[in-house]
Amino acid sequence: MKISRYIPILSLFIFFSCNGKDGKNGNNQNDTVLLAEKYEVSFPKLDSRYTEKERAFVENFYNKHYNPKDFSGGFLVAKNGQIIYENYSGYAYKEKSDKINADKPIHIASVSKTLTAVCVLKLVDEGKIKLDNSVKNYLPSFPHKETTVRMLLNHRSGLRNYAYFTDDKGVWNKKQTLTNQDVLNLLATKPIGLESRPGTRFGYCNTNYALLALIIEKATGKKYSAAMNEMIFKPLGMKNTFVFDDLKKKDEVSQSYKNNYLRLAFEFLDQVYGDKNIYSTPRDLLKFETATYSDAFLSKKMKAEMFKGYSYETKGQRNYGLGIRMLEFETGQKYFFHNGWWHGNTSSLVTLRKENVTIISLSNKYTHKTYQTKKLAAHFGDYPFKFKEDIGAE
Template sequence: MKKIIFPLLLIGGLSVSCDKNFDIAQVIKKRSELYKKQTKLITNDDTFDVKFNPVTPKYKLETREIVETFYHNRINRGGFWGQFLVAKNGEIIFEDYQGYANYQNKEKINDSTPMHVASVGKVITGVTILRLVNEGKLSLDQKVNTILTGFPYDDITVRLLLNHRSGLPYYGNFTAKPGVWDTKKTLTNKDVLNLLETKGIKLDFRPNTRFTYSNTNYVVLALIVEQVTKKSFQEAMKTLILEPLKMHNTFVLDNLENKENLTQSYHANNQRMHWDYLDGTYGDKNIYTTARDMLKLDKALYSDNFISKALKAEMYKGYSYEKSGANNYGLAIRMVEPKDDNGNLYTFHNGWWRGNRTSYVTLRKDTITIICFNNHNSQMAYKTKELAPRLGNYPFIQIND
């Protein structure tokens, strides 16, 4: 049997030293056993489980080397606190956990530490809405004011909230204006709706004429979920997504009384970031999850039982072409569309709230998932984009070695 030398590799307690020769068959066998264990962790309800082709040990080993090298060169370069995971066909290829959930208490981040995923939470909010559409309880083109009866804008639909074409201004901007809101008081979702109804807040533009990213859209979507289901957003999300997908470490922060018990947000110098009046809304943010739980959701999105094929076609297509360029936005997902079919569609969502900088990449043509959550204000989370062309056909994404 041919012997080869590997660089130092670590995975879930299995280490391979660069100082000795190893039998590659034994290395693959040991890793295969561990991968089987990891795969069980992301198995969904049978109704929504997807049967992918098995990932070969050779692919796992070769891809892991690519991913791990990238991770240490581009992301985990000192100061990274958080979770990093790459999977193929729902199977974990590589994962790593660094830093502190609470630096003061020296509580470390691990694979079950729920993290504030900032705007990556919009994907979860959007999927909650799509699940209701899938069940016939809501329509994408239903006007919002037929659901939230006091909503003052006639031409805004559920779809226009999902794809940021509603024209609703960001609540952080209009609440900062004199006489609109007392910024010493925490703003809630219901407060945002009440201000839209009573303060004569003007739209930034006529609905469905252009794209402008606004957190207000997803605050309203969370309210729609509550109105349609007659449950709290947390309970509705639990019924529609979390329980069937066994996402046991995912929840909505809808009550700030418990904020001290959560994973905290930090500056790069390890100083904790403070909360303020904008930290009370949810749907746009304030969803806590883990990389492994997010992988469960990603896997379910390949199931036509979870979201219909037709509805997913609506989700993963661009809606905004007023400006030239490859960047676009679907329903709760960002994308880069290749020109002239030169490469595969790149779909993702980034997040940033306080020190929480996050990235979720779903390469659907390749059934590859890349997840990076961090709470240490590190922009390295956004480097995940550079991993895509190393793993698939994405020539339009620049690689910086």
């Protein structure tokens, strides 16, 4: 029997009803994300026996794979828009004794790309952008006529990464802060070249999403930060999410650390946004991920474009949609996710569309533990990942 994903909701804003003491330390069960009524996104309420069993399983997984005494960040698992388990530990700004909690935004690195992509797709729904238009339609100085918006979204543009070409002799003075407009100007005026002909192969590249942020600005007439706030953050009640686009305010945000808590300095690349530079929390990202099930938030047509693979020039399971990574198995099962890494910040957003499960892990102290989300996914669905350890659920 198919269960509807769309159940009318009472609130005009997103609200979490917390059963734990303070919503900070992972003891909450069945917290529910409610979205604006017009998005009509909710799910059947989870059975208390199910949530208790799953909470115990995930908590055991977290303790064994993350070590909360060492992990600095946030971790959340939800099903049907309801939080099964969450945990927060470490410091957002250790030198100020500022601890991470459920409301503390930290840098989500390349998970930002998924949010940028959804903003672009919403503008496609509104008729302000066309996926297969040349980038030059929106950014006239862009030098490659064959490159389309879709190629930026699915990393098939053939462009070089701005983090690398700014190392080329005579391209950029690293004593100056680089901006998105600077990235475009360099492509237009310097002999940057391409790594491959547009549309011929996949090549993950931050430049694509720096340019998409400029296209969003051109289509909306607003700064990227304002457009994201107006189209995504504010409507979904993501009160602890923002775009960082001013290095003068670097002391006001959560910091980034090496694995020994040595703080990492901001640098000349840290003002480019779209590919990175969104700060958020696991709870806010759950609101965003839950909203992507709504046809009112993002049309069925755009979701179909987003959650399909585009790169089949080589055989294998790995693929990329529009702002989302995926593994496509021979069974027909698809695993959707996006990871991130910038300085000491690592991140992972997993959206198991078949099971309505969300797994989010964010850290501001360098670690690969963030990516353990892949192992946990195998517990919730038929994902053929090796899971050697018995982490005790029964």
